Amino acid sequence: MEGLRMLGEALLGFLKWDILLSVVWSTGLGIIIGMLPGLTATMGVALLTTLTFKMAANNAIITLVCMYIGAIYGGSRSAILLNIPGTPANAATCVDGYPLAKQGRAGQAIGIATTGSFLGSVIGMIVLALFTPWLGRQALLFKSFEMFWFAIFGIIICGNLTAPKDPLKGWIAGFIGLLIAMIGAEARWSYPRFSFGSVEISGGIELIPAMVGAFGFAEIIAVMKHPVMEHVNTKIDRIWPRLKDITMYWKTIIRSGIVGTIIGIIPGVGEDTAAWVSYDLAKRSSKEKELFGKGSIEGLMAAETGNNACVPGAIIPVLTLAVPGSAPAAVLLGAMLIHGVHPGPMIMQENPTFVSEVVAMVLLATIAMFVLGMSLVRPLVKVLQVPRSKLMPIVFILCMVGSFAIQQRFFDIGVMVLFGILGYAMREMDYPMAPMVLGIVLGKILDNNLRRALVISGGNPLRFFDTPVSIILIALTVFVVVARTKWFAAGWKAARGAVVGLFRKKAS
Amino acid sequence: MKESNMPRADFITSMILIVVGVAAVWNSLEMPRYENQGGNFLDSPGIVPALLGIMLVALSLVVFIRSIVRKGYKLGWNTASLSAVVKDTMTVRMLVTIAFGVVYGLFLMRWLHFIAATLIFVFVFIVVFEYDIKKPLAAQWKVPVFAIVISTATTAGVYLAFTKLFLVNLP
Numbered sequence: 001m002e003g004l005r006m007l008g009e010a011l012l013g014f015l016k017w018d019i020l021l022s023v024v025w026s027t028g029l030g031i032i033i034g035m036l037p038g039l040t041a042t043m044g045v046a047l048l049t050t051l052t053f054k055m056a057a058n059n060a061i062i063t064l065v066c067m068y069i070g071a072i073y074g075g076s077r078s079a080i081l082l083n084i085p086g087t088p089a090n091a092a093t094c095v096d097g098y099p100l101a102k103q104g105r106a107g108q109a110i111g112i113a114t115t116g117s118f119l120g121s122v123i124g125m126i127v128l129a130l131f132t133p134w135l136g137r138q139a140l141l142f143k144s145f146e147m148f149w150f151a152i153f154g155i156i157i158c159g160n161l162t163a164p165k166d167p168l169k170g171w172i173a174g175f176i177g178l179l180i181a182m183i184g185a186e187a188r189w190s191y192p193r194f195s196f197g198s199v200e201i202s203g204g205i206e207l208i209p210a211m212v213g214a215f216g217f218a219e220i221i222a223v224m225k226h227p228v229m230e231h232v233n234t235k236i237d238r239i240w241p242r243l244k245d246i247t248m249y250w251k252t253i254i255r256s257g258i259v260g261t262i263i264g265i266i267p268g269v270g271e272d273t274a275a276w277v278s279y280d281l282a283k284r285s286s287k288e289k290e291l292f293g294k295g296s297i298e299g300l301m302a303a304e305t306g307n308n309a310c311v312p313g314a315i316i317p318v319l320t321l322a323v324p325g326s327a328p329a330a331v332l333l334g335a336m337l338i339h340g341v342h343p344g345p346m347i348m349q350e351n352p353t354f355v356s357e358v359v360a361m362v363l364l365a366t367i368a369m370f371v372l373g374m375s376l377v378r379p380l381v382k383v384l385q386v387p388r389s390k391l392m393p394i395v396f397i398l399c400m401v402g403s404f405a406i407q408q409r410f411f412d413i414g415v416m417v418l419f420g421i422l423g424y425a426m427r428e429m430d431y432p433m434a435p436m437v438l439g440i441v442l443g444k445i446l447d448n449n450l451r452r453a454l455v456i457s458g459g460n461p462l463r464f465f466d467t468p469v470s471i472i473l474i475a476l477t478v479f480v481v482v483a484r485t486k487w488f489a490a491g492w493k494a495a496r497g498a499v500v501g502l503f504r505k506k507a508s
Numbered sequence: 509m510k511e512s513n514m515p516r517a518d519f520i521t522s523m524i525l526i527v528v529g530v531a532a533v534w535n536s537l538e539m540p541r542y543e544n545q546g547g548n549f550l551d552s553p554g555i556v557p558a559l560l561g562i563m564l565v566a567l568s569l570v571v572f573i574r575s576i577v578r579k580g581y582k583l584g585w586n587t588a589s590l591s592a593v594v595k596d597t598m599t600v601r602m603l604v605t606i607a608f609g610v611v612y613g614l615f616l617m618r619w620l621h622f623i624a625a626t627l628i629f630v631f632v633f634i635v636v637f638e639y640d641i642k643k644p645l646a647a648q649w650k651v652p653v654f655a656i657v658i659s660t661a662t663t664a665g666v667y668l669a670f671t672k673l674f675l676v677n678l679p
Contacts, residue, residue: 051676053676172567189547191540220609387638389637393629393662394662396612404678414613416613420609421606450556
């Protein structure tokens with residue numbers, strides 16, 4: 001009841017004209033940014049962070065949450081109409097969304113995607129409201145040893161899930177990010193690590209310019225590399241979904257919502273993984289498997305429910321552990337810190353109303369996303385027809401200005417350009433960006449906690465293994481690493497075969 | 509990148525990463541330990557970067573060995589193959605985009621006012637990517653005209669939005 005009261009108060013606090021206007025324009029802008037291939041949710045949130053620098057903290061954060069939710073949903077438009085995901089989170093949407101558009105059912109696909117996104121966001125929001133206070137209390141058990149192991153586990157699992165074909169490259173990307181975080185003055189002695197005498201480098205690498213470069217400039221290079229863009233010619237038919245389409249797949253909706261939220265909670269693993277896992281699970285348990293890949297309403301619903309449920313899920317570890325659940329959540333974390341909000345294990349003690357306020361923000365953003373998504377279908381189709389050669393220089397200017405605006409340093413523009421080139425090169429070599437970004441965020445946490453833990457333990461390595469939380473995190477990390485090896489897969493298959501065989505014998 | 513080229517790419521990138529990792533460890537070992545100021549060696553600035561550098565070297569070594577097993581050391585570089593890569597349209601577009609970003613971000617923004625730098629950048633970017641050298645200039649008069657309109661509108665819009673609305677100083 002106390003939680004509901006706080007949520008009610010938070011909602012009432014946001015029912016002001018200036019905040020509601022911010023909700024509408026930032027969600028609308030998020031939908032446009034999400035639907036334009038080459039502009040990602042991370043880039044949108046990062047650029048908007050710099051624009052909202054002078055706003056009051058709550059107004060700024062609600063704007064960013066709206067941009068985040070709008071962008072993740074917005075990518076479904078280009079996925080359905082162009083077969084090009086607007087953001088990586090919408091790649092799974094292409095599989096069934098585009099075939100539906102080719103069948104002349106683009107409007108229906110957009111309606112399903114919008115409804116799925118809305119329901120996914122609502123499910124995620126409910127988990128955010130119920131689970132965050134509990135996780136916040138558990139996070140107080142995390143001391144230096146546990147936080148060190150949590151940082152390592154985050155890098156390993158993020159690398160594993162974002163580079164399924166080659167997790168080794170995901171782990172390398174994570175350790176590169178951790179090393180990048182070491183650049184600059186360290187906390188204990190203020191020694192400027194890896195600065196090579198430069199005053200600017202000794203200030204460290206700012207997260208926002210690095211992310212704008214890695215997700216912004218790198219995307220611009222990738223988009224401009226390809227000369228041809230497919231034009232949209234499809235007619236938009238009925239948009240509002242039939243109630244039957246939603247009630248028939250209620251199990252898929254709930255499963256995708258919960259799976260998406262849980263994946264959001266895992267550090268660094270983002271909406272694209274949530275969408276694919278939700279899609280895959282829906283296909284495995286569907287009675288209409290043959291429709292998947294050919295215009296399955298259930299498949300489209302699963303993908304969009306999963307990816308939008310991931311958004312509130314990714315915010316949960318931001319609030320409770322100051323660890324981002326996804327790349328846009330990493331930028332959101334940076335924005336909270338800029339605006340004087342300190343998420344982390346102490347949030348339930350120092351600022352318990354902030355959690356309710358974030359739940360209210362997600363609720364308002366979700367409603368705005370649904371209303372705008374359903375009402376602006378035909379006008380937004382025109383946006384997709386803007387030529388890339390005219391759009392990308394504008395985007396680059398925003399990347400440049402956004403990087404400069406935080407600390408008014410030309411150095412940050414250089415960081416943005418460098419990370420753009422580095423990010424593009426990493427993409428070409430199949431090194432995922434998400435673990436690198438997570439590494440940059442977790443680097444300081446790992447550094448401070450490892451050094452503190454080493455001093456407390458006096459160099460005794462056994463102290464790293466003597467709490468239940470540490471042992472659980474170590475076991476999970478080892479499991480994630482070992483599970484990708486061939487001998488584990490063979491052993492697992494043999495064990496599963498033996499168990500199934502045993503049950504069959506008992507049944508007969 | 510094509511799957512068939514990945515072992516060669518891994519061969520080169522893993523070597524670069526090994527060098528970066530070794531350099532990180534080397535630099536970390538040279539960092540002060542502050543033991544004469546009451547500091548603990550385990551708390552010294554270089555300990556965590558050194559450990560991270562070692563992990564990076566170890567993981568990159570695995571990729572390096574794997575690339576050798578997959579015959580990635582056979583780079584197959586010759587004049588013809590390198591010429592084909594450089595002349596490929598997508599490679600040219602990629603390099604031109606990077607060049608635009610570097611010139612605008614690192615040089616024009618430092619030498620010129622934001623308005624002048626941005627006008628030039630947007631105009632030249634649109635013209636370079638939309639102008640078709642195979643078609644006559646007269647048939648493409650719309651390209652520079654639209655480029656001027658868009659660069660002016662963009663520069664004015666961004667300048668006014670950031671300086672007047674969001675109160676951000678621009679260079």
